[in-house]
Structure formats: C-alpha cells, structure tokens
Amino acid sequence: MIKQHYLYSLLLFILVTTAGCNSTTVRSTEREKIAAQPVQIPENLLLDVGIGIFNPGVDALSSEPGVYPKIREAEARFMPYILMETMQNSGSWGIVRVIPQRQSEMDLWVNAEILRSDGENLHLLVRVQDSSGKIWYTKKYTDKASKYSYDTSLPNRTEPFQALYNQISNDMLLHYQQLDANEIASIRLITELKFAKAFSAEAFSEHLGIDKKGRYFITRLPADDDPILQRVKQIRERDYMFVDTLQEYYASFARQMQEPYLEWRRAYYEENKALQEVKSQSRNRIIGGAIAVLAGILAQGVDSRTARTAGAVGIGAGATAVMSGLNKREEAKVHAEALEEISASMDAEMEPHTMKLEDRTVTLSGSVNEQYGQWRQLLKDIYEAETGQIAPSPQS
Amino acid sequence: MKTFISTLRQLLAYCLLVLTAACNTVPSSSSSSSSGSPPPGSSSSGSSSSSSSSSSSSGSGQSSSSSQGAGAGQSSSQQGSQPGSQTGSEAGAESGQAQSSGEQSGGNQDGKSDDEILADALGEFEKGRNAGNQAAEEDGQGSGAGQTAGANGRTTAGTGSGGQSAMTDEEKARILDAQLSGKFAKFDDLMLGERDKISKSDNESGSGGGYGGSGDGDGEGYDDDPLQTAMADQQPLPARGSGFPGDKIRDDISPAPGDVGDGQDDDIIARQLREAAQKEKDPELRAKLWDEYRKYKKGA
Numbered sequence: 001m002i003k004q005h006y007l008y009s010l011l012l013f014i015l016v017t018t019a020g021c022n023s024t025t026v027r028s029t030e031r032e033k034i035a036a037q038p039v040q041i042p043e044n045l046l047l048d049v050g051i052g053i054f055n056p057g058v059d060a061l062s063s064e065p066g067v068y069p070k071i072r073e074a075e076a077r078f079m080p081y082i083l084m085e086t087m088q089n090s091g092s093w094g095i096v097r098v099i100p101q102r103q104s105e106m107d108l109w110v111n112a113e114i115l116r117s118d119g120e121n122l123h124l125l126v127r128v129q130d131s132s133g134k135i136w137y138t139k140k141y142t143d144k145a146s147k148y149s150y151d152t153s154l155p156n157r158t159e160p161f162q163a164l165y166n167q168i169s170n171d172m173l174l175h176y177q178q179l180d181a182n183e184i185a186s187i188r189l190i191t192e193l194k195f196a197k198a199f200s201a202e203a204f205s206e207h208l209g210i211d212k213k214g215r216y217f218i219t220r221l222p223a224d225d226d227p228i229l230q231r232v233k234q235i236r237e238r239d240y241m242f243v244d245t246l247q248e249y250y251a252s253f254a255r256q257m258q259e260p261y262l263e264w265r266r267a268y269y270e271e272n273k274a275l276q277e278v279k280s281q282s283r284n285r286i287i288g289g290a291i292a293v294l295a296g297i298l299a300q301g302v303d304s305r306t307a308r309t310a311g312a313v314g315i316g317a318g319a320t321a322v323m324s325g326l327n328k329r330e331e332a333k334v335h336a337e338a339l340e341e342i343s344a345s346m347d348a349e350m351e352p353h354t355m356k357l358e359d360r361t362v363t364l365s366g367s368v369n370e371q372y373g374q375w376r377q378l379l380k381d382i383y384e385a386e387t388g389q390i391a392p393s394p395q396s
Numbered sequence: 397m398k399t400f401i402s403t404l405r406q407l408l409a410y411c412l413l414v415l416t417a418a419c420n421t422v423p424s425s426s427s428s429s430s431s432g433s434p435p436p437g438s439s440s441s442g443s444s445s446s447s448s449s450s451s452s453s454s455g456s457g458q459s460s461s462s463s464q465g466a467g468a469g470q471s472s473s474q475q476g477s478q479p480g481s482q483t484g485s486e487a488g489a490e491s492g493q494a495q496s497s498g499e500q501s502g503g504n505q506d507g508k509s510d511d512e513i514l515a516d517a518l519g520e521f522e523k524g525r526n527a528g529n530q531a532a533e534e535d536g537q538g539s540g541a542g543q544t545a546g547a548n549g550r551t552t553a554g555t556g557s558g559g560q561s562a563m564t565d566e567e568k569a570r571i572l573d574a575q576l577s578g579k580f581a582k583f584d585d586l587m588l589g590e591r592d593k594i595s596k597s598d599n600e601s602g603s604g605g606g607y608g609g610s611g612d613g614d615g616e617g618y619d620d621d622p623l624q625t626a627m628a629d630q631q632p633l634p635a636r637g638s639g640f641p642g643d644k645i646r647d648d649i650s651p652a653p654g655d656v657g658d659g660q661d662d663d664i665i666a667r668q669l670r671e672a673a674q675k676e677k678d679p680e681l682r683a684k685l686w687d688e689y690r691k692y693k694k695g696a
Contacts (some may be wrong), residue, residue, distance in 0.1 A: 086599055231573075234580060241587045255598070320695045364590060378576045385569040 012123040032163040046094035050106030055113035074350035105195040119269030131191040134213040150266035201227040264346040
C-alpha cells in the first residue's frame, strides 16, 4: 500500500514537472553608471589615455564553435573606440585616444583581451599601465546584456555592454584618485621626456633613468628655454594631430560597423536564448520522460490494478516526453544553424571594413613614421650645429 | 722739381731693392696659400702692379708670382709652378696680364712713368706683406700649406678661428631650422588632406548615428539609461597642450566668433572644442574647429 502510494506520487510528480518544466532566466536591469570627478580637474593634473587595439583572443584560423574570427577582429577595433568615448565623456581625463601599436607616448595605457563575446556575454581582461611602466592593475570584466538592449521598440538604444565600459572607466578613476599631485606631475613629465628622447636622444638622454624594475624615473629637468625642447614641442603638436587623424579612421569604422554589428548581436542573442531554452527543455523532457518510463515499468510489476494502470500511463507519458525532448533537440539544431548563418554573413561583412581600416592606418603611419625619421635627423644636425658637439649615436 | 722727382725715384728704387731682397728670403711654397684671401683690411692693388711685382721675383719661383693675383681674393687655383698655370678664366686673364706686365716691367724701368713706378713699388710692397703674413700663419698653425680654404674669406670649422666658425654654425642651424619648418608644413598638409578624405568618404557612404549610452559627462554623476539622442557626426577631439615644467598655458587665445555664444552651457565636448579653436594658431584649422563646434552645438 505504501509502495503503491509512493509510486503514484512519483508518477504524478514526474508528469507535472515534465509538462510544466521550462527554464527561467533572471536578468537584473541595474547597470553600472559612469562616475566622474565631483570637481573639475585642473588641466595640469589631467592624464592622457591611450587605448590599444584589443587582442581578439582567437586565432585567425580558429574553428572553435560559436567563435567567428573576422567578427572578433572587427570587435577588437570597435570596442576600444566605445571605451574611448566612454572615458572621454566622463570628463575625468585629458585626451583619450585609440592608438594602435603604441605609436605615441601617453600618460596611461589601456590594453585588453577579448575572452568571450557574443550577443549575450562580454568578458574582457584589462590591463592599465602608466608611462613610467608601473602597472596599475589587471582585472577581468564580465557583463551580460539585458534583453532591453536589443528591444527595437525602444526609441534610443545604447551599447548593450555600456555598463562594462563604465566599470572600466570607474575603476581607473578610483585608482587615479589615490595619486597625489606630485605623482601625477611625475607621470606627465615622464611622458614628455620619453617623447622628447624619442626624437632627440642626443639632447634628452640624461633626463630619464630606469630602475631595477624597469620603471622610468626623472634624473634631470629640461631647461625651459632649451631650443631643442621648443622644437620638440612643435613636433608634439603634430603628433597630436596625427593621433587625432587616426581617431577619424576609427570613428568612421565604428560608424560603419555599428548598425550591422548591433543587429548581429541582437540576432545572436535571440537565437542563442532560444537555443538554450530548447536545449534545456529537451534535456528536461528527455530526462523526465525516461524517469516516467522507468517508473511505469516498475509499476507494471505491482499487484495492484490501479498501480499497473498508473504505470501504463506513466510509460505513455514518459515516452511522449522523450519524443518531445527529441523534437526540441531538432529545433535547437535549427537555431544553431541560424546562428552560424547569421555569423558567417556578418564575418564576411566585417572583413573588408577591417582590412580597409588596417590599410589606411598602416599607410598613414608609414608616411608619418618616415617623416618622423627625417625630423629626427634634422634635430640631430641642429643639435650638432648649436652645441658644436658631435652627437653620440642614439642607443636603441 | 725735377731734382725732387729724381730723388724720389731713387728712393723708390732703393726700397724696391730692399723688398726684393726680403722676398727672396721667404720660401717659395708660402706663396701657394697666400694666394687665398688677403688679410682683412688689406688693400688690393691693381692687377697690373701685382703682375709687375711678380715678374721681379721670378728668381724665387714664378709660382709665387703667378699665384699672387690681384691681391684681391684671387682663387688659390692660380697657384702652380708653371707660368700661366691657372684655373678659371679670371685667373688666366690675370696671370696672362701678370706675365705680360712682368715681362714688360722685368726689363728695365726705363720708359715708365713715375706713376707706374710708384704703383709697381706699392704692389711689391703689398706682395711682400702678404708673404710675411703667410709665413707667420704657417709658423703659428703649421697647416697653411694646402689650406686653400676659399677665396671668400671663410675658414673651416677645424681652424679654430672662433668667431667665423660660430657664425657658420649659426647659419647652418638657421638653414636646418628652415628645412624643419618646411617639413612641418608638408606634414600639416598631409594631415589636413587625410581628414578631408575621411569626411568625404563618410559623406558618400552616408554613415551616421551613434550610441548615446555613455551619457553626458559634465563633472557630475549621470544616468546612462538609453535616453540620449545619438550624435549624427563624431566630432574631432582636441589635443591638450604640452606640459613641460614651467610651461605656462598658452595665453595667446583668439576671441570667439560672435555667433557661438559665451559657452556657459557647454558640455565637456563643446568646451574642449571651444578651447581648441581659441588656442589654434593656424587660421584654417581654427575655422574648421569653430565649424565643428557649431555643428556639435546644433546637434546637441
């Protein structure tokens, strides 16, 4: 009697849960907001930030499921731009620029690797370092997109992972606020001297030293009226101009990529959610169905007619659940194939834009570097003429 | 009067003889370098006088005479052991003239006017003084021979004659500075050209729109919910000035145009655009920055 009651309860439980089983996802709509300094920072205490192209985190020939190399290459150039805009708009920094390959000298450098990126998740490993070589911190950032980010009914959509970029900016600001004015001034001066030394090693070779940890420190201050220094300042203005021109490239790239990339993420997000849902249902139904079948088989061995009837129902229901689960699995395949198709087309769409950006950046950088080389030689000649000394060969 | 003139003539002849004797004691090699620039302040005699004086020292080697041009900065290429060996048409003319005059005067002084005799004597005197200076230079420096450094009076950097070397270095630095400025101008053109290409490319592709999710950062915490209007165009972000120690913030700020307002309601980006435009020295760039400022304010 107790055994029959137990079997009835078990069968009832399995049938109910299998029929009503679905997965739920809880999403929080709270997002990290960007923080700013309560008081405007004086210009001489602002730090300039350079953001490098992100490491895509995948090999170009990677065939890992769910990873699309061309999209990652494009993201590696798109995401720094979004971070740049976020930090620039915070009002807590000097100039913030995307600079590939550290072609210029900046007070702070931000480098990141994309660990995971689909429409739903974004994981970044971020490292922040100042011009002296000191690493401020290395941290992994993760974020899940809200479904509202892809809701086309909303009038103004924002970057789905804006909260992550806000968090990066806020963390950097927190670290900055722990520095005193002398430390900030030292970072700025080291940046200036590194730049000057890059163009006139003869005149500025004795102004910076390197300690055992490989960090720069100031050994001499330059004279205010140093004529070579004045020329280096003129060069620095041109360098700013070059970096600003590079920003135009990345801005143009971001504008072209923005809409298709958002659509891809939305489609990927929805298909991915559906896929997960279906997989979960499939799994639950198959499991539930198998248990029901098993329980029904067991019930057949019981003497009670009621139990045997219930057992037969359980077998039937269980089999139905298993079949339903298998159908869901087929449905999941459809979604997975849809994801592949969407991503492949996106891959193809992004590649020419990325290649064009690279070509223009490399071409312009090549032209500029060639000119920089000529300027260095001229500065060397001027130094020799003005000082009457033969400048030593700059050490690399 | 005639007695006086004859006395003067004898006196000059005597001086001539003395000088000739003095010249004969000077080594002939010294003449090669003395053919360069005459010492500052030295007067240059006419070519004929030097030419005639050259003939009188033919005994000491015609190289000295032929190389001693007019004493007015003749090129050192005139030097040569062979009579008439010169380079340059001027040197040739001078040497020829020298030789002819020398021959003419090398015979005797009969038939020459008093003026000519006086001129010849003065030329000889000049020649002798140049030879003496050259000997002094050689004794002092030991590098005179072969130093045919320019009839234009410039010395090389290695001679150690300080004043002229510094001027040369200054001139050199100025020339290099001008070259550097020229290259800066070319670079500026390159950057402006690139930016024009980008803006044209964007206009053709019709790309636009942007996220507004980062919100407006004006120094206060703000809400980044999706309520911001997307910017139609990305604005150029200005660079801050360099910050070498003791470098004051540039105070050469140009006034704002009358149509842009006082900027009291500017957000971070507008403020940076305004500051960059006011500090920009290049008028063309400044105008472009003001245009971008107006576009941004209109869009915002």
